Amino acid sequence: MLHPRRSAQDVLLCDACETAPLQSHCERCNINLCTNCVGKHLLDSSRKHRVIPFIEKSSTPNYPKCPSHPDKQCELYCEKCDLPVCSTCVASGQHEGHKLSEVMKKLSAKTQDLRKDLEELETRIHPRYEEIVSNVQTEKAQIETKYGKLTTAADQHGEVLHREITAIVNQRKSDIAEMKTKHLAALNKNTDEISHSITELKQIILNLKAILESNDVSLISTYKSRNAEFRKLPPKVQVTLPSLSAQKINTEQLREMFGSLSPLSINTEEQGYTMKSAEAVSSPPVKPLLDEPRVTATIDTGYSGLYGVSCVSEEQVWTHGGNETMKLLNLRGKLLTSIQTKSGDEPREITVTRDGDLVYTDDYDNTINLVKNKKIQTVITLQGWIPRGVCRTASDDLLVTMDSDDGKQSKVVRYSGSTEKQSIQFDDQGRSLYSSACYISENRNLDICVVDWDVDAVVVVNQSGKLRFRYTGHPSNTEQSFDPRGITTDSQSHILTADWDNHRIHILDQDGQFLRYIHCDLRGPLGLCVDIRDNLFVAECVTAKVKKIQYL
Structure with a gap:
């Protein structure tokens, strides 16, 4: 200076x-x-x-100046008073009996705490708030349809009673409109509160990054974490829709006989806490397995062979088969959109991002591609590796399985955009976790579930890549060999995998214990996905049909 x-x-x-x-x-x-x-x-x-x-x-190191003794630097940190102190402060006896540590060691510890807070806010808390807002927006979008049905019912009863009950019909419509306004107002208020919290979260994240970049002990020492405040997720508005009940016409008691509209019920439901550790995610409501799963819809895709399916919603799925075209279909098999791969070769695997955009891997040109507004963007081009399976994670990262060009190595790589964040290839003893990793899914507890095609096994590692277990089929089944293909997980942390040769689905718990099979007259099940309601979609390769199955 x-x-x-x-x-x-x-x-x-x-x-x-x-x-x-x-x-x-x-x-x-x-x-x-x-x-x-x-x-x-x-x-x-x-x-x-x-x-x-x-x-x-x-x-x-940039030691902070002592506020009480400006000519001194604070080289120590008083743990009891939770602030930096200089040697003069210590000599004055103000901190007698207090535990003192080196200020730079405290800086390092505090910095680690800030990094943990930042990671939790970015990867867990903030995405959950965004998800809640998305769910409320979906509910708002359905309000017109649901309340429209009520209005139609009121009209039908009014037509039967003709002019004598016009006044009553109009009154009922007014009641419905008022309830709809209150319903919408409650949802808007909920959305505004959550959006306000999201704005705060974004600002906290920016502040934390700025503090970390400054390396300023004074700023770091005065930082107070608000993560505990935001771990308690905002309440969910629970609204019981009113219903219109009708009775037989009695001209003398028209008003009473017309029926009544149940009151609008608006309540809030606490959604629990997001835990610090990935393994301690709050539990969803328990949904027991059905004794007899049932097919609720069948979609004819038109492919000569169907390879994969990925849910956009309860009503729409992306599919891919034995050509270069990927199709977005509804439950009636109506083609909504189709996209052809850049390379002109068939895609290897597909998934859908949180925003509803399609992602596909292409093992012809070794790329991972994003389809946004019907335009294909090549996000990643691999060198020396061939992409196989792909799935979206809870934090909207991508997990991609891949084999080396010579076929001797296999691994799982996590990407945020085009940036590689994690590579999973070896266990604690340095042995390869996978022979040929193919289909992949992230479980609710953040375990990574992979089908290893070469050895007919499901390999499950935790979020850090540490091996948890391998599943090679039901232990009591010695006659039919396990032939796993597609894999997916649900809100109960069940792991579901397609058994190609045996025409069935295996359901496991999150620790790899076999629970039961799903049969449903499946023929060559290959790709799997589960929607937000835990409906299972199965891509049948042989029939080129997608079956929607209720199993919970």
């Missing part, structure tokens, strides 16, 4: 003698020294000194 009396073109001089060029810097005293003054400075035994070459000064 230049002396205030010197210009930018002057030589930097010693702070002690102010005549000789400086050569060194004392970290403890924060003073610049020339060669002659270094020796004199070290003779001062009233405190410890740490003299370094001046050129290394830029990388030295």
Whole structure:
């Protein structure tokens, strides 16, 4: 730093003698020294000194100034008072009996806490708030349809009673409109409150990043975490829709016989807490398995062979088969959109992002591609590796399985956009986790579930990539070999995998224990996905049909 009396073109001089060029810097005293003054400075035994070459000064710690003693630096940290202190503060007896630590060690510990808070806000809390807002928006979009049905019912009864009950019909319509207004107002209020919280979250995230980049102990030491406040997710508005009940016409008691409209019920439901650890995610409502799963819809896709399916909603699915075209279909098999791969070759696997955009892997040109507004963007091009399966995670990352060009290695890679965040390939003993990783799904507890095609096994690792278990089929089944293909998971943390040769689905719990089979006259089940209501969609390769199955 230049002396205030010197210009930018002057030589930097010693702070002690102010005549000789400086050569060194004392970290403890924060003073610049020339060669002659270094020796004199070290003779001062009233405190410890740490003299370094001046050129290394830029990388030295930035000790905060003491607010009580401006000429002193805070080299210590009082754990009881939770603030930095200088040697004079300590000598004054103000902190007698208090536990003291080095301020830089405290900086490191505090920085780690800030990083943990930032990670939790970015990867867990903020995405959950966004998800809740999305669910409320979906409910709002359905209001017109649901209340429209009520209005229609009122009209039909009014037509039967003709002019005599016109006044009653109009009154009922007014009641319905008022209830709809209150319903919408409740949802809008809920949305506004959540949006306000999201704005706060984004600002906290920006502030945390700024603090971390500043490396300023004063800012870090005064930081107070608000994560606990936001871990309690906002309440969900529960509205019981009114219903219109009708009775037989009685001209003498028209008003009473017309029927009554049940009151609009608006309540809030606490959604629990998001836990700190990924393994301790709040549990969803328990949905027991049905004794007899049933097919609720069948979609004819028109492919010669159907390979995969991915849910957009309860009513729409993306599919891909034995050509370069991917189709978006509704439950009646109506084609809504079709997209052809960039390479002209068939896609290897597909998934859908949180925003509803299609992602597909292409093992012809070794790319991972995003389809947005019907335009294909190549997000990742692999070198030396061939992409196989792909799935979206709870944090909207992508998990991609891939094999090396020579077929001797296999791994799972996590991407945020086009940035690689994690690679999972070996266990704790350095052995390969996978022979040929193919289909992939992330479970609710953040486990990563992979079908290893070469060894006919489901391999499950935790979020960090540590092996949890391998599933190779029901232990009691010795006659039919397990042939796993597609894999998916549901809100109960069940793992579902298609058994191609045996025409059935295996249901496992999150620890790999077999629960039961789903048969439903399946023929060559291949791709699987589960929608937000836990409906299972199965891509039958042989029939080229998608079956929607209720099993919970």
